[in-house]
Amino acid sequence: MYFIFLLITGAFLPVVLPCSVPPGAVFYGPTQRTILAPIVFQGRVINTTTSDLPTGQIFDACVEIRKIFKSPFEIPTVVCFGQFGIEELCLTYVFEGNEYVFFLNEDFTARYDGFPEAAYLATQEIVAAVQAGYCQASIDPNCEPPKLENATFEFVKRIQEGRSASVHCRAMGSLPIVATWYRGGELVSFEKQQGNMLKINDATMYDTGRYSCVLKNPAGEATAETYVQIISTACGAFVAVYDDATFTIESPEYPWPYRRGKSCSWRLCPPQGKSLEFNFTTFDLRTFDNLEIVNECDQHRHPWRRFCGSRVSPGSFVSRCNSTCVQIFLDSGISRNRIARGFQATVKATEKEGTGFNVSEIFCNSNLVIKARVAVMFSSYLQVNVAVLEIFKQAGPTFIEKGQEIIIKHDFTITDMFGCATKIKEGAECYIFASLAEFIEDGLYIMDFAVDPASTSTPVNFVQQLNRVKTDPPQCDVLPVF
Numbered sequence: 001m002y003f004i005f006l007l008i009t010g011a012f013l014p015v016v017l018p019c020s021v022p023p024g025a026v027f028y029g030p031t032q033r034t035i036l037a038p039i040v041f042q043g044r045v046i047n048t049t050t051s052d053l054p055t056g057q058i059f060d061a062c063v064e065i066r067k068i069f070k071s072p073f074e075i076p077t078v079v080c081f082g083q084f085g086i087e088e089l090c091l092t093y094v095f096e097g098n099e100y101v102f103f104l105n106e107d108f109t110a111r112y113d114g115f116p117e118a119a120y121l122a123t124q125e126i127v128a129a130v131q132a133g134y135c136q137a138s139i140d141p142n143c144e145p146p147k148l149e150n151a152t153f154e155f156v157k158r159i160q161e162g163r164s165a166s167v168h169c170r171a172m173g174s175l176p177i178v179a180t181w182y183r184g185g186e187l188v189s190f191e192k193q194q195g196n197m198l199k200i201n202d203a204t205m206y207d208t209g210r211y212s213c214v215l216k217n218p219a220g221e222a223t224a225e226t227y228v229q230i231i232s233t234a235c236g237a238f239v240a241v242y243d244d245a246t247f248t249i250e251s252p253e254y255p256w257p258y259r260r261g262k263s264c265s266w267r268l269c270p271p272q273g274k275s276l277e278f279n280f281t282t283f284d285l286r287t288f289d290n291l292e293i294v295n296e297c298d299q300h301r302h303p304w305r306r307f308c309g310s311r312v313s314p315g316s317f318v319s320r321c322n323s324t325c326v327q328i329f330l331d332s333g334i335s336r337n338r339i340a341r342g343f344q345a346t347v348k349a350t351e352k353e354g355t356g357f358n359v360s361e362i363f364c365n366s367n368l369v370i371k372a373r374v375a376v377m378f379s380s381y382l383q384v385n386v387a388v389l390e391i392f393k394q395a396g397p398t399f400i401e402k403g404q405e406i407i408i409k410h411d412f413t414i415t416d417m418f419g420c421a422t423k424i425k426e427g428a429e430c431y432i433f434a435s436l437a438e439f440i441e442d443g444l445y446i447m448d449f450a451v452d453p454a455s456t457s458t459p460v461n462f463v464q465q466l467n468r469v470k471t472d473p474p475q476c477d478v479l480p481v482f
């Protein structure tokens, strides 16, 4: 933990890292650049001016224009424009007195398509390549704008979840033709674009949507739109649980990792007069995925519990009311943050009482339990300073007093007692469960989780139980103290 912390602070030092091009980035030559950029001209750099951020590393250039190849509007003969910079930032450097061909966006920022190079020294070869990148149909009879080959274009593409497929975007017209795929105005990531193809690998529900292929050539452009529909495979079940029978529910493809971007639901119903006993033998979700458990007897079907990640398991419990069904929802996000096997649980009918919330166990598992007000949060140092309002338990080497301000370190995400990400704000009151750990400076606690008493995820009687535990502490096994 401490070493991770050092690495993170290291990242904030003003070090200049070598320029690394995103994997799969396309290299475009001067002809294709001319096709793609709205403004292309040749000019001599009069002077350059550095801007402040990062200090002296990004600068503007003032240029005296010699020749305009391409522009949607009139441009004065001297213009100053920006975002050039040092090679380490993957930006083009231009020098005073030299003549370049510039590729610019309509707002006069330097234009970088794929591999960065927004200005080329204006040699004869470069100028010839640039001239091949535009033409006017009114003057040149061989100058033809791109026309989509709609016989081979798929306007709707259906892909089975988990499969791979591609959509081609072929065109006729003057060469070269550059095809680029967009989704909702955003460039589709390079790994999903190959030549004129949109390529979707291991499709998830998040890939569903409208994609447009923009075709550009020296004479103009054309756009075609395709709707990609991902066909989901069903998951979940409706189960009537009979007496003396044990049923197993598990995430899809268990014990293999379950798909990203998927929702599954189970509805389990006990026999008349009975409740359901669950026993989660595996619980291993990706960090931001969650499993909700809803007792149908609860008003508004508000989740009884919401579990996330892999640190906290629902364990074994009995549903809240007899004769009523329980619903379980697995919701997986797009993030690929870790390999997770999913969950597996057995379910059977029981006459036992519903399981209530019991604070004893979580109380025993932490070294420090306090009510606190958040004074300052230092996100970059992964720590919060809190004012101690009430102490329920402490077992550290240094004695903490009410009113004192202490530092609590935390992980990248602060979670609640069920492993779900929670936000704690400066000035807010919360309950903090924290522990001592090896490799951490003396007297510093690491947060196990934080409880926002106002959150709907917090069990209703949490505060009452904590107060009861304070007056009558449970017998806990001794925790290691470092």
Ligand SMILES: *[C@@H]1O[C@H](CO)[C@@H](O)[C@H](O)[C@H]1NC(C)=O
Pocket: 046, 047, 048, 049, 062, 078
């Ligand atoms: C750079 O050149 C432009 C255009 O000639 C001029 O307006 C500007 O003052 C110059 N800047 C510097 C810092 O010399």
Ligand SMILES: *[C@@H]1O[C@H](CO)[C@@H](O)[C@H](O)[C@H]1NC(C)=O
Pocket: 150, 151
């Ligand atoms: C394909 O293109 C031709 C000519 O551009 C047009 O007449 C035809 O309607 C198009 N077909 C579809 C399915 O868009």
Ligand SMILES: *[C@@H]1O[C@H](CO)[C@@H](O)[C@H](O)[C@H]1NC(C)=O
Pocket: 273, 274, 322, 323, 351
């Ligand atoms: C089921 O719940 C009802 C209402 O809470 C209760 O009256 C009844 O005794 C329960 N039945 C069993 C078998 O526990």
Ligand SMILES: *[C@@H]1O[C@H](CO)[C@@H](O)[C@H](O)[C@H]1NC(C)=O
Pocket: 279, 280, 281, 316
């Ligand atoms: C849950 O299942 C595990 C593994 O099969 C078993 O060891 C444990 O006793 C079960 N717990 C309950 C409460 O049934």
Ligand SMILES: *[C@@H]1O[C@H](CO)[C@@H](O)[C@H](O)[C@H]1NC(C)=O
Pocket: 358, 359, 360, 361, 474
């Ligand atoms: C809570 O759990 C502890 C130990 O796990 C047990 O001794 C205690 O009886 C439980 N309390 C309730 C109210 O179920």
